[in-house]
Amino acid sequence: MTGSIHIADMQGDTTRTWDTADPETVREIEEVFREAQRAGRLVYRQTGEGKGEQVTLKTWDPDEHTELMVAPRLVGG
Amino acid sequence: MSAAAWWAVGAAVFVMGAVAMSAGFRLRPVRWAGDALARRREAEMRAEVLLLSWLSPGQREQYRSRGCFDVVTPGGNRYRIWPWKVARLNVRRCTYCIEATPWVPAADEMLAKKLLLETDERRFLATAHRNR
Numbered sequence: 631m632t633g634s635i636h637i638a639d640m641q642g643d644t645t646r647t648w649d650t651a652d653p654e655t656v657r658e659i660e661e662v663f664r665e666a667q668r669a670g671r672l673v674y675r676q677t678g679e680g681k682g683e684q685v686t687l688k689t690w691d692p693d694e695h696t697e698l699m700v701a702p703r704l705v706g707g
Numbered sequence: 708m709s710a711a712a713w714w715a716v717g718a719a720v721f722v723m724g725a726v727a728m729s730a731g732f733r734l735r736p737v738r739w740a741g742d743a744l745a746r747r748r749e750a751e752m753r754a755e756v757l758l759l760s761w762l763s764p765g766q767r768e769q770y771r772s773r774g775c776f777d778v779v780t781p782g783g784n785r786y787r788i789w790p791w792k793v794a795r796l797n798v799r800r801c802t803y804c805i806e807a808t809p810w811v812p813a814a815d816e817m818l819a820k821k822l823l824l825e826t827d828e829r830r831f832l833a834t835a836h837r838n839r
Contacts, residue, residue: 634799638807638815641746642753649816680763682822699761702811706836707804 633696635659635673637666643699650692659698663687666700674699746800754812761818778821780828788817793824793835804833 636643646662648655664687668674674682675690676697677679685695759767766776777791777796785796792811797802807816823831 636757638754638757638819639812640750640809640811642750642812643757643815665718672819674826676761680766682761682826683827684822686814699757699818699822701822702807702809702815702824703818704805704816704831704834705808706834707806 631661631693631696633665633692633698635662635700637700637704645668649690653688656692659692660687662700663690670703672701714775751812751814754814754818758814761821765777766821776817776821778824780824782828784828786824788820788824790814790817793820802838803831804838805831805835 632647634645635649636645646659648659650656663673667687673685673690675685675695676699677683682699685698690698710714721759724838759770762770762776766778769776775787777785777787779785787794787796795803805820807819822833
């Protein structure tokens with residue numbers, strides 16, 4: 631199973647992909663999760679048309695949750 | 708061609724070269740600004756593609772026609788997300804200011820606000836600055 635994660639940034643987003651047949655790519659995405667957590671950013675998975683759900687490294691299933699987004703950190707303006 | 712003519716041609720070439728170089732130096736900041744603008748526009752277009760892929764059909768249509776979209780939280784509260792603010796629709800004159808840090812294109816920021824409202828309204832309210 632393959633999936634992609636979109637990391638929101640100054641360029642719009644940076645997309646990383648993984649393939650469960652290649653454990654190295656899955657480990658890279660796990661590192662993206664850790665980095666997001668360190669930066670106080672939330673990660674979401676797409677659950678349906680227009681819907682999302684927060685996902686963490688603990689709850690992420692690379693076989694099922696194949697469309698992810700790392701949101702920018704939000705602060706009060 | 709006489710020596711004087713050669714001198715005239717040489718001088719003309721020198722002057723034209725100097726003028727061209729001077730113009731190049733003067734135009735460099737303008738070119739940098741143009742490049743930065745182009746990169747920013749490209750980033751905004753990328754972010755918009757991502758936003759559209761996460762919106763429901765109704766939200767997509769609203770965003771395309773009005774530049775904003777509504778979200779309904781699990782608690783039933785309705786918010787309208789604009790690029791620069793979020794308004795709570797079922798409470799009069801209630802707007803919130805919340806922004807991404809560091810800077811990201813507006814569409815990325817709107818998507819982050821939508822997802823936070825739809826999944827964790829309490830966190831949104833705890834983070835956002837409410838305008839009175």
